[in-house]
Amino acid sequence: xxxxxxxxxxxxxxxxxxxxxxxxxxxxxxxxxxxxxxxxxxxxxxxxxxxxxxxxxxxxxxxxxxxxxxxxxxxxxxxxxxxxxxxxxxxxxxxxxxxxxxxxxxxxxxxxxxxxxxxxxxxxxxxxxxxxxxxxxxxxxxxxxxxxxxxxxxxxxxxxxxxxxxxxxxxxxxxxxxxxxxxxxxxxxxxxxxxxxxxxxxxxxxxxxxxxxxxxxxxxxxxxxxxxxxxxxxxx
Numbered sequence: 697x698x699x700x701x702x703x704x705x706x707x708x709x710x711x712x713x714x715x716x717x718x719x720x721x722x723x724x725x726x727x728x729x730x731x732x733x734x735x736x737x738x739x740x741x742x743x744x745x746x747x748x749x750x751x752x753x754x755x756x757x758x759x760x761x762x763x764x765x766x767x768x769x770x771x772x773x774x775x776x777x778x779x780x781x782x783x784x785x786x787x788x789x790x791x792x793x794x795x796x797x798x799x800x801x802x803x804x805x806x807x808x809x810x811x812x813x814x815x816x817x818x819x820x821x822x823x824x825x826x827x828x829x830x831x832x833x834x835x836x837x838x839x840x841x842x843x844x845x846x847x848x849x850x851x852x853x854x855x856x857x858x859x860x861x862x863x864x865x866x867x868x869x870x871x872x873x874x875x876x877x878x879x880x881x882x883x884x885x886x887x888x889x890x891x892x893x894x895x896x897x898x899x900x901x902x903x904x905x906x907x908x909x910x911x912x913x914x915x916x917x918x919x920x921x922x923x924x925x926x927x928x929x930x931x932x
Contacts, residue, residue: 701894701896702893705751705893705894709750709751712750713746713747713750716743716746716747717743717805717806718805720739720740720743720809721805721806721808721809722805722809723735723739724736724739724740724809724812724813725808725809725812727739728812728813728814729812732812732813732814733791733814733841735813736793736812736813736814736815737791737792737813740785740813741785741786742786743785744781744782744783744785744786744787745782745786745787747782747786748779748782748783748786751894751896752896753779753782753886753894753896753897753898753899754897754898754899755783755786755787755898755899755900755901756898756899756900756901757787757789757900757901757902757903758900758901758902758903758930759902759903759904760789760903762876762903762904762905762906763790763876763903763906765789765790765840766839766840767840767874768837768838768839768840768841768842768843768873769790769842769843769873769874769875769876769906770842770843770845770864770865770867770868770873770874770875770876771784771788771790771792771842771843771844771845771875771876771878771903772844772845772846772847772860772864772865772875772876772877772878772923772927773844773845773846773877773878773879773880773927774846774848774852774857774878774879774880774927774931775846775848775849775850775851775852775858775880776851776852776855776880776881776882776883776884776888777851777852777883777884777886777887777888777889778851778883778887778889779883779886779887779894779899780846780851780880780883783880783883783899783901784844784878784880784901787901788844788878788901788903790840790842791840791841791842792841792842792843792844793813793814793815793816793833793836793837793841793842793843793844794810794815794816794843794844794845795815795816795818795829795833795843795844795845795863795864795867796810796815796816796817796818797817797818798817798818798819800817801817814836816829816832816833816836816843817829817832818863829863829867830867830870833867833871834871837871837873842873843864843867843873845863845864845867847860847861847862847863847864847865847920847923848860848861849861851888851889852884852889853889853890855884855888857924857927857928857931860920860923860924862916862917862920865916865917865919865920865923866916868909868919869909869914869916869919872909873909874906874907874908874909875906875907875909875919875923876903876904876905876906876907877903877904877907877922877923877924877926877927878901878902878903878904878927879900879901879902879904879926879927879928879929879930879931880899880900880901881899881900881902881930881931881932882897882898882899882900882932883899885897886899900930902930904926904927904929904930905926907919907922907923907926
């Protein structure tokens with residue numbers, strides 16, 4: 697079965713997804729000329745769902761009722777693997793912008809689409825990177841538009857959570873936005889960092905209770921610890 701799925705993944709699914717990715721990027725770039733909030737989110741949402749479906753990856757969502765679609769949040773999630781992107785984009789059910797490394801925009805077409813969609817780019821090589829990020833985010837967040845961040849900054853090598861960087865939590869405090877911890881469980885088993893081969897399976901996306909900044913005395917370290925504990929509570 698593994699050999700058959702390998703053949704299917706690379707000779708059937710991969711060409712389909714390559715075409716779908718090109719079409720999605722073009723639709724996003726053109727659509728964002730008119731409305732970057734709508735076209736920067738929905739084409740990629742359905743592209744992500746297709747990516748999961750075509751590789752027989754099932755997504756189970758828990759706790760979506762804990763967030764209000766009209767409220768802006770900073771969603772923080774653990775980063776187990778590449779399928780975290782498809783899981784969040786396809787199944788979070790709340791419009792958002794990614795906070796991502798600026799280097800991602802070097803990817804042909806995809807990078808241009810990310811810029812057009814208005815995702816918030818962080819220049820990690822710049823001393824003023826966080827300040828520029830805050831200024832950019834201030835223009836884009838609000839009226840239900842949220843932000844999604846992987847505070848570890850990169851996918852795990854071992855399946856265990858890494859150290860959380862403070863940027864996302866400082867940003868949330870800067871704007872007084874509630875933070876919603878998200879647990880992604882199962883993505884590491886589907887496709888860990890050291891391979892491009894997919895193992896069909898189930899990924900569980902769990903949304904936890906929002907954390908109001910004032911509950912933690914507007915202390916980014918306290919917020920980070922509380923968010924991390926919530927995420928860990930739903931890991932298998």
